[in-house]
Amino acid sequence: MPVPAVKRTILLSLGLLLLLAIVLSLALGPVSIPFTDAISALLRPITGWPVAADTQLIVEHIRLPRTLMGILIGATLALTGAAMQGLFRNPLADPALIGVSSGAALGAAMVIVLGGVWLAALPAALTPYTQAAGAFAGALLTTWLVYRLGSSAQGVSMASMLLAGVAIAALSAAVVGLLTYIADDAMLRALTFWNLGSLGAASYDRVGMLVLCCGLVWWRLPRQARALNALLLGESEARHLGVEVERVKRELVLLTALGVGAAVAAAGLIGFVGLVVPHLVRLMLGPDHRQLLPACMLLGAALLLLADVAARLLVAPAELPLGILTALLGAPFFIALLMRMQRRGGM
Amino acid sequence: MLQALQLCCQRGHRRILEQVELALEPGEVLVVLGTNGAGKSTLLATLTGELVPCAGQVLLDQRPLASWSAQERARRMAVLPQSSVLAFAFQVEEVVAMGRMPHASGQRRDAEILREAMAAADVSHLAARSYLSLSGGERQRVHLARVLAQVWDSAEQGCLLLDEPTASLDLAHQHLTLQQAREMAARGLAVLVVLHDLNLAARYADRLLLLHEGRVCAQGSPWEVLQVERLEEVFKVPVRVQPHPLHDCPLVLS
Amino acid sequence: MKVWMQRCLWVLLLGSAWSMAAEPLRVVTAGASVTAIVQELGFVDQVVGIDSTSVPLLEERGLPNVGYQRQLSAEGVLSLEPDVLLGTEEMGPPPVLAQLREAGVDVVVLSASPSLETLYANIAAVGERFGQGAQAADLTQRIQADIAALPASPEPAPPAIFVLTHSANGMLVAGEGTVGDSLIRLGGMSNPAADSFAQYRVLSAESLLSLAPQWILTTTKGLEMVGGVDGLLSQQPALAATPAGLAQQVIDIDDSLLVGGFSPQIAPTLRELRETAADQ
Numbered sequence: 115m116p117v118p119a120v121k122r123t124i125l126l127s128l129g130l131l132l133l134l135a136i137v138l139s140l141a142l143g144p145v146s147i148p149f150t151d152a153i154s155a156l157l158r159p160i161t162g163w164p165v166a167a168d169t170q171l172i173v174e175h176i177r178l179p180r181t182l183m184g185i186l187i188g189a190t191l192a193l194t195g196a197a198m199q200g201l202f203r204n205p206l207a208d209p210a211l212i213g214v215s216s217g218a219a220l221g222a223a224m225v226i227v228l229g230g231v232w233l234a235a236l237p238a239a240l241t242p243y244t245q246a247a248g249a250f251a252g253a254l255l256t257t258w259l260v261y262r263l264g265s266s267a268q269g270v271s272m273a274s275m276l277l278a279g280v281a282i283a284a285l286s287a288a289v290v291g292l293l294t295y296i297a298d299d300a301m302l303r304a305l306t307f308w309n310l311g312s313l314g315a316a317s318y319d320r321v322g323m324l325v326l327c328c329g330l331v332w333w334r335l336p337r338q339a340r341a342l343n344a345l346l347l348g349e350s351e352a353r354h355l356g357v358e359v360e361r362v363k364r365e366l367v368l369l370t371a372l373g374v375g376a377a378v379a380a381a382g383l384i385g386f387v388g389l390v391v392p393h394l395v396r397l398m399l400g401p402d403h404r405q406l407l408p409a410c411m412l413l414g415a416a417l418l419l420l421a422d423v424a425a426r427l428l429v430a431p432a433e434l435p436l437g438i439l440t441a442l443l444g445a446p447f448f449i450a451l452l453m454r455m456q457r458r459g460g461m
Numbered sequence: 462m463l464q465a466l467q468l469c470c471q472r473g474h475r476r477i478l479e480q481v482e483l484a485l486e487p488g489e490v491l492v493v494l495g496t497n498g499a500g501k502s503t504l505l506a507t508l509t510g511e512l513v514p515c516a517g518q519v520l521l522d523q524r525p526l527a528s529w530s531a532q533e534r535a536r537r538m539a540v541l542p543q544s545s546v547l548a549f550a551f552q553v554e555e556v557v558a559m560g561r562m563p564h565a566s567g568q569r570r571d572a573e574i575l576r577e578a579m580a581a582a583d584v585s586h587l588a589a590r591s592y593l594s595l596s597g598g599e600r601q602r603v604h605l606a607r608v609l610a611q612v613w614d615s616a617e618q619g620c621l622l623l624d625e626p627t628a629s630l631d632l633a634h635q636h637l638t639l640q641q642a643r644e645m646a647a648r649g650l651a652v653l654v655v656l657h658d659l660n661l662a663a664r665y666a667d668r669l670l671l672l673h674e675g676r677v678c679a680q681g682s683p684w685e686v687l688q689v690e691r692l693e694e695v696f697k698v699p700v701r702v703q704p705h706p707l708h709d710c711p712l713v714l715s
Numbered sequence: 716m717k718v719w720m721q722r723c724l725w726v727l728l729l730g731s732a733w734s735m736a737a738e739p740l741r742v743v744t745a746g747a748s749v750t751a752i753v754q755e756l757g758f759v760d761q762v763v764g765i766d767s768t769s770v771p772l773l774e775e776r777g778l779p780n781v782g783y784q785r786q787l788s789a790e791g792v793l794s795l796e797p798d799v800l801l802g803t804e805e806m807g808p809p810p811v812l813a814q815l816r817e818a819g820v821d822v823v824v825l826s827a828s829p830s831l832e833t834l835y836a837n838i839a840a841v842g843e844r845f846g847q848g849a850q851a852a853d854l855t856q857r858i859q860a861d862i863a864a865l866p867a868s869p870e871p872a873p874p875a876i877f878v879l880t881h882s883a884n885g886m887l888v889a890g891e892g893t894v895g896d897s898l899i900r901l902g903g904m905s906n907p908a909a910d911s912f913a914q915y916r917v918l919s920a921e922s923l924l925s926l927a928p929q930w931i932l933t934t935t936k937g938l939e940m941v942g943g944v945d946g947l948l949s950q951q952p953a954l955a956a957t958p959a960g961l962a963q964q965v966i967d968i969d970d971s972l973l974v975g976g977f978s979p980q981i982a983p984t985l986r987e988l989r990e991t992a993a994d995q
Contacts, residue, residue: 144794168793171818176789203548291917314788315810344559348546350511355611356535356563401549431764431791432782 121405124398128412132185135419139181142423144430145172152177179316184422185415186324187313187377188387190331192414194373195388196395196406197335200342201366202261204275205393206451209374210385212275213282214256218371218378220286221252227293242323242379250327250375256282257367257374311384311437313422320380327376332411335369338362339403346401384437386444387414393451462487462522462651463508463538463620469516470500470507477503478514479675485651487617490642492662493655494686495672496696501655504672505624508653509540522618535563539611541623545604547592553603554579554588560610574613575606581641582606583634597629605638612650620651627661639665659713663687664705671695687711740845743792744769745784745802746975748834749825752841753801755979756850764795766802768974784975789814801841803827803975827976829894831862831901834977854979861982866989868903873992875904875930875959876923879915880937886951887915888923894973895932902988904930920953930991931959935967966991 141152147169155165155173191209198207198214209215225248236244259282264274341362344352353359377384391414392406399405418436421443425434463485470478477500485491495501506512508519510526519526521537529537539560547556557579561571579585582605587595592603605626612619623642627635639654643665646652656662662669662683669686671679673695679686692700698715705712743764744750750769753759765773766784781791785807792800792815799821806812806824816822823844825837835855842851877895879887889895891909899906907926908918918926931954933947941947944965948955959965966988972978 144788144791146794168818172790172793175817176793176814203546205549310786312786314786315808317810317813340562344562346547346549346551347556347559348542351540351542351545353511353531354509354535354538354540355559356532358531396550400555401551402555426788426790429780429782431779431788431794432767433786433788433791435786 121399125405125409125412128409128416132412132416132419135416135423136181136185138423139184139419140173140177143172143177143426147172176316179318179321180313180422181419182321183313183316183324183380184419186321186328187381187384188415188418189411190324190328190373190377190414191384191387191418192391192410193331193335193407194370195414196392196403196410197338197342197366197370198257198388199392200345200403201363201370202264202275203346203348204271205396206389206448206455207275208386208389208448209253209370210383211279211389211448212256212260213279213286214253214260214371214374215378215383215385216279216283216286217256217259218249218253218375219383220289221248221250221255221375222246222379223290223293224248224252242320246323246327246376246379249379250372253375253378254368254371257371261367310435311378311382311440312425312433312435313381314433315381324376324380327372331369331373331376334365335373336407338366339407342366342403342407343401382435382437384418384440386440386448387418389451390444390447391417393447462617463653464520464523465504465508465517466520467517468504468507468514468519470503470512471515472503472512477675478507481517481672481675481677483508483670483677483680485620485653487620487649487651488646489667490646490652490654490665491668491670492666493653493670493672494657494659494662495678499672500675501672502624505540505622505653505655509538509622510534521620532563535611537612537615537618538620538622539608541604541608541621541626543624543628545600547600550591550593552588553584553590553592553595556592556603557584557588557606557610560607563611566614570614574610578606578610578613581609581644583637598631598634601626601629602634602638605641609641609645612645616649619649620653621645623652623654625655625657627656627658635661659687659692660705663710663713664708683710687713740798741796742799742801742845743781743795743797745781745787745800745806746827747772747971748973748975748978749801749803749837749841751971751978751980752838752854755854756838756842756845756847758845758847761845763797764792768971771971787811787815789818792820793818799823799844801825801844805975825976829892829897829973829976831858831977834858834979834981837976838979858979858982862985865982865986866903866993868989869993872900872903872905873929874907874927875899875902875932875992876906876908876926876928877932878937878954880933880941880947886917886954888918890914890916894977897977898968898973898985898988899932901985902932903992904988918953920956923953924956926957928957928959929962929964931957931965932988933965933967934970934973936970938965938967 140156141149151165151169152173154163155170157163158165158170195208198209199205222245225244229244260275260278263278264271341357344355344357345362349359391410395406395409395413399409421439422436425436425439428434465481465483468478468481469476481504493501493504503512507514521529521534554575557575558571561574579588582602584599584602584606587599592600595603608621612621626638630638639661642652642654666683668681669683670677671686678695679691687702689700689702692713701714702711703714739761741763742753742761744753744762745766747768750765750772753762754772759773762778764779764781766781768784770780779795781787784802784805787806789811797820800815801823803825805827812822825840826833838851838855842848877889877899888908890912892913893915896906896909938947941950944963947965948960954960968984972981972984
């Protein structure tokens, strides 16, 4: 277990990794832009250096919102994943795995299809917010459902979580099936959008929504670090240590639902970030949430950005949906983790 | 210090505790005895505020328990559970350090207390180990160190509640744990221990409380409580009680 | 001096105008039918990128694939330096189209409505945009002639259903207003499903049986994926019990004829369908 000085070094390295990922995300893409041009385009509002119009466009209107979205979503998914693992006292909890992300997607879909006329009257800039509201409601409902279905003194067992995830996925598919009866083609297109997470539709509207929602989560969630540590001992023990368990649980559920809801509404289902990143961070820094949570934010953002760069470049000029990439990388990781846990004595 | 007044407690439709009266004073070790299902865990849960009694009151320092804020209460009362569900790879020292959570005593004082608490629970040599790599008994002692740290400097203000702390421990550590309980009492804390073993209770308790079917069957010194007829009635086993050859307490033979 | 400068300026202006006019427009097409229109009008050389549904049409050319038309990548398309993005309302996502417009790409959105009128309108629109007006008129006339020369639809038209086998929700049946529905009717058959619902739906076994189709139409790729006619009928016992299923009367239609509205190459398929319908 590393000593405080080592922990600080690790955190610093993660910060540098994130910086590198940001640079790569802004500099690389299907259109080759020399690195110096990319920097000039970024700094143009300040320096006024001349930059070719299309370079400016690509960097400012395509890559920059994408990078910002990647940071916001990556950090939030990793953060909420860690919080969920603390809440459920299960290191294998991940919002996508246990159905919370599907619930969020369903909520957003229902807002689109059922909202219909009222929503059409709102200005287009507000659509990310209405979808996020639906996603938040969906995520909240499913998190609560999973918690109620599977809670025991030991926390929520793996079996309960996965079963709840299966149940929710089935429910989701059924409701989407129902919705296709009343949805018109445009809505159907939007519905399918969520199943393949992607940063491709990044826009400043969405970034704005994410800043608001994720900002709130980033502000409040790390404050629960000590309470999360105590919760890992068990709910009674946490209570005996002076933690107001019910209040903390409520806040954790709300913040997690908000973070996951916003991420899903903006970019669709991106799974395994909430599982892999906290696990990697625990291997490096240990389970103390006071370092775990900020480290998860840094590593989550960095990894998602790097994955997005790969998604953009691997099959250019086409684009791999990010959700597929994270699943391809994350699922084997998850299976390996499961097998290791089983060997050690099961969950 | 910690009082239960006419405590009645219900779980579902069943009445678990009936008219339980209890007073825990600073500087003493009170041991709660009883058969399985007599209500010991429920009593403990009610005393710690986890369960709300359906009648009667629990008073901490003359104030109703419910009126204490979670943090205030945690500074005065530490509870050692029977078993722990911790499944994450914390370092032993980090687990013990969680005991200082309710306090704002500063890093240096905390570090001192941690060292002393770990020494008292005989886990100093495990400080840098991962919690998950420990045996059941070692884990139990780590939690003992944690709760000791929680009320280490509370003296007359603090109370320590231990729920069957000797369950997974070997003989030496069973005695070590109860000796620690006595030492904490000597420093002024009020200590309540739930035990199964009559003889450990007899040896280490200042007072005994015998629970039977949710009621207080007897309360007093070990000599007063451990009477043959009473024990045979409660535990349904023929017993003999005689003076302990080595210590000044009764010895129960069954 | 001034006169000399003026002359140079004129030469430059005319030169650049000429070069711009001579510079053929770079096109990215999305939707197999749209790509087919470009193919038929004869300016495939100007295509610099295609979507995934158009790949079977232009395989030998090895053109860059911009991916699924509903999930285009803004930078990906831009990396091909197109002047025009030609597709239908099936293109997406909308923010990407907006980014492309902002970058100066002319995003032309044709209708994907499954009717011959739309096909003719699209051909005309493409012809106009790319200065191929004459070729467009020719193509339209040719198709109209082919259509007029189709054998008459039999009376009464045999009932048929169009199914999509590779959907996450199970097998979908085409109702009113779908490409499948138009295909059936233009092919000389009737679509009983269109009387009950619009768009695509999953039907219960009883509903399927009550439609009693004599022909089952599906896509070639879809049929392949379920293991051919035998695979389809064994996986869908309700289908197998219909008159079409019992007689193993399953027709597969090339997918690329149906993406992005009707393809201009649809006429031969319609002829086959009408002949099959009349054969009853």
